[in-house]
Amino acid sequence: MATIAGRPGTRRGWLRTAVAVCAVALGTLGPQANAASGAASASGTASASGTASATGVPAGTAASGIASATGTPAGTASASGQAVRADTPWKLRTPLSETVGQEFWAVAATGARDAWTVGRTSDGTAGSTPLIKHWNGTGWTDVPAASTGGRAARLDAVAAAAPDDAWAAGALDDGTSLVLQHWDGKKWRGVGHAAAPKGSLSFVGDIAAFGKSAWLTGFDWNPDSGAEVSYLERWTGSRWQRVSLPAAPGGGRVRPSDITGTGPDDVWVSADALTGEVAAPLLYHWDGGGWTVREVPTPGAHPTGWTAGHAVATGRGSVYWIGKTNDAGVPQATMAAYWDGSRWRSLPALPVDEANAAGADGAGRLWVSGWAPGDRHSVSARWTGTTWVTETLPAAVTEHSEMSTVLDIAGVPGTKGVFAAGTAGCASDPVQCGLLVSRGLG
Numbered sequence: 001m002a003t004i005a006g007r008p009g010t011r012r013g014w015l016r017t018a019v020a021v022c023a024v025a026l027g028t029l030g031p032q033a034n035a036a037s038g039a040a041s042a043s044g045t046a047s048a049s050g051t052a053s054a055t056g057v058p059a060g061t062a063a064s065g066i067a068s069a070t071g072t073p074a075g076t077a078s079a080s081g082q083a084v085r086a087d088t089p090w091k092l093r094t095p096l097s098e099t100v101g102q103e104f105w106a107v108a109a110t111g112a113r114d115a116w117t118v119g120r121t122s123d124g125t126a127g128s129t130p131l132i133k134h135w136n137g138t139g140w141t142d143v144p145a146a147s148t149g150g151r152a153a154r155l156d157a158v159a160a161a162a163p164d165d166a167w168a169a170g171a172l173d174d175g176t177s178l179v180l181q182h183w184d185g186k187k188w189r190g191v192g193h194a195a196a197p198k199g200s201l202s203f204v205g206d207i208a209a210f211g212k213s214a215w216l217t218g219f220d221w222n223p224d225s226g227a228e229v230s231y232l233e234r235w236t237g238s239r240w241q242r243v244s245l246p247a248a249p250g251g252g253r254v255r256p257s258d259i260t261g262t263g264p265d266d267v268w269v270s271a272d273a274l275t276g277e278v279a280a281p282l283l284y285h286w287d288g289g290g291w292t293v294r295e296v297p298t299p300g301a302h303p304t305g306w307t308a309g310h311a312v313a314t315g316r317g318s319v320y321w322i323g324k325t326n327d328a329g330v331p332q333a334t335m336a337a338y339w340d341g342s343r344w345r346s347l348p349a350l351p352v353d354e355a356n357a358a359g360a361d362g363a364g365r366l367w368v369s370g371w372a373p374g375d376r377h378s379v380s381a382r383w384t385g386t387t388w389v390t391e392t393l394p395a396a397v398t399e400h401s402e403m404s405t406v407l408d409i410a411g412v413p414g415t416k417g418v419f420a421a422g423t424a425g426c427a428s429d430p431v432q433c434g435l436l437v438s439r440g441l442g
Contacts, residue, residue: 090380092396093436094133094140096424102131102434104421106408108160113137115412116183117421117436118168120154127152127173130181131434132188135419140436146181146190148172153179161209167235168207169216175201178218180240193240196220197229205230208259208267215267216240217256230255232269245284246291248273252280260313264288268319270308272326279305279326283319283339296321297344299335303327306335310358312366317341320366320383322355336368336383351381351388359409361418361440369406369420376403380420393437401426404435417441 101122109115115135120128130145130153145155145168155170164185171178180191196202197220205217214235221228230253233240245254252273261267265288272279281296298306307326313319318341324334334355336347352370356378359367366383372390377398381388397404401424408421417440424433 088392088394090391090394090420090437090439091441092394093135093419093438094434096397096400096426096433096435098426098431098433101431103154103423103432104131104133104407104434104436105154105156106158107410107419107421107436108158108166109135109410109412109419110160110162110166111414112412112417112441114160114163115410115419116158116160116166116168117419117434118155118158118170119421119434120170122432128154130155130168130170130179132168133436144188146188148179148190155179155181156204157207159207159209159214161211161214165209165212167209167214169204169218171202171204175203178202178204180216191240197222199224200227200229205257206259208261210261210264210267212237213264213267215243215259215269217259217269219255228255232256245269245271246293248280248282249293249295250280251275254282255279256284257308258311260311260319261286262313262316266313266316268311268313270311270321270323272305272307277304277326279307281306281308281321281323283311283321294339296323297337297346298323299333299346302333309355310368312358312360314360314364314366320347320358322350322358322368324354347383348388351390352379357406357409357420357422359411359418361411361416362413363416364411367409367418367420369409369422371405377401378404378406378422380406380409391439393435397424397435397437400424401433406435406437412441415441 104117104119107115107117113136117133119131121131122128130148132143132145133140134143152173153170155168157169160166166183168181169178177195178193180193181188182191200220200222202220203218205219208215216233219228219230232243232245234243245256248254250273252275254271254273256269256271258270267286269284271282271284273282283294283296285292302325304326306323308323310322311319319339321337334350336350338345338347350368352368352372354370355368357369361367367380369378369380372379377393379390379392381390393404403425404422406420406422410419412418417438420437422435424435426433
C-alpha cells in the first residue's frame with residue numbers, strides 16, 4: 001500500500017477508509033480525543049440464546065455490567081490510569097535498508113526459534129512482490145513466497161499454529177483476487193480462493209490459525225456502486241468455506257474484522273453491526289460447537305457509533321477489545337474493554353491517538369502501538385492491569401527515519417517476549433524501510 005500524506009496508515013484502517021472515503025488523508029493525524037466519561041452499552045450478561053442484551057442505560061450513566069479495571073467509573077481516567085513512559089528496551093532486529101522499498105505488514109510466532117513476517121517489496125512501476133521473512137532464533141532470513149503467476153501482489157496478514165503450519169494472506173495489486181499461501185514446513189504453497197465478483201476488489205481483514213483450524217476475514221468492494229460485502233471463512237482442510245455469523249442483537253449488517261483465540265474451540269471475532277452509517281461493536285465467540293455474540297460496552301454515545309479495531313485473547317475465555325469511533329475524520333475517540341469470561345471491564349483511555357496494532361506478549365500482557373500526539377514515530381503501550389506504560393522505538397529507528405508505524409504485534413510463546421513489525425519512512429522517501437523490533441528476547 002502506498003502511504004498517504006506523511007504517516008503510513010494501518011492496514012485495516014487504510015482499506016476501510018479508502019472504501020468509505022476514497023481520498024481521505026490518513027497521514028498527518030492531529031491529536032485525537034480519547035474516550036469520554038460515562039458508559040452506555042451492554043450488560044455483558046449473555047441471554048439464553050447466547051446474545052448479550054442491551055441495558056438501555058442512557059449515555060453518561062454507568063451500565064450495571066461494566067466494571068472499571070482501575071476501580072473508577074468506566075471511561076474515567078484516574079491518576080493511576082495515566083500513561084507512564086519508560087526507557088525503551090526494544091531492539092531493532094533488521095537494518096533499515098534503503099536500497100529497495102520494503103514493508104512488513106504482519107508478524108506471528110510459535111516459539112523462540114520460529115516466527116514469520118510478511119509484507120511486500122516495491123520496485124517502482126513493477127508493482128509489489130510478496131515478501132516473507134523467517135526468524136530462526138538468531139536472525140531474520142528471506143524465504144521464497146509461492147508464485148503469483150507473475151502478477152504483482154502483497155501479503156497483508158500471517159498466522160502460525162506450528163513450525164510446519166502457517167498461513168499468509170494478501171491480495172493481487174489489481175484487487176481482483178485474494179492471495180492465500182500455506183507453509184508446510186518445507187515451502188510456501190499457493191492455495192486457491194474464489195475471485196472477487198466482477199467489478200469488485202478483494203481485501204484481506206485478518207487470518208488466524210489454531211491447530212489445523214484456520215479462519216479468515218475479508219471483504220469485496222465495488223468502486224462503482226459502493227457496495228461492500230464482508231465475510232468470515234474457515235479452512236475445511238481442502239478449501240475456504242463461508243461461515244454465517246448469528247444476527248446482530250440490535251440488527252444491522254454484520255461486518256467481521258479481527259480474529260483471535262487460544263485454540264480451535266476458543267475463537268473470537270470482532271465485528272461491527274452497521275445500520276446505515278452507524279456502527280455498533282460486537283464480539284463473537286466460537287466454542288467449537290456454536291457462536292455466542294455480545295455487544296461491546298462503549299464509553300458514550302457518538303453520532304456514527306463505534307467500530308472494532310483489534311481483539312486480543314490473553315487466556316481461554318478472556319479477550320481485550322480495542323476500538324474507536326466510526327468516523328473517518330479527525331478527531332477520533334479511542335476505547336478499550338476487557339471481557340473476563342463473565343463481565344466487561346472498561347480500561348482507561350489509550351495513550352495513543354489510534355491503535356494501529358494490538359497484541360499480547362509471551363507472558364499474556366496486552367500491548368498497543370500507535371502515535372502519541374505530535375510524534376511522528378510509533379510508541380508502544382503495555383497494560384499493567386492498572387495503568388498504561390509507554391515505550392518508544394529504539395534510536396536506531398527514530399534517529400534514522402523520518403517517521404515509523406508499527407502495524408502488528410505478536411507474542412513469542414514460551415518466552416515473555418514480543419515482536420513488532422511495520423514500516424519506517426527513510427530519508428530517500430518514498431522508499432519505505434521494513435521495521436522489525438523485539439522486546440524481551442535478549
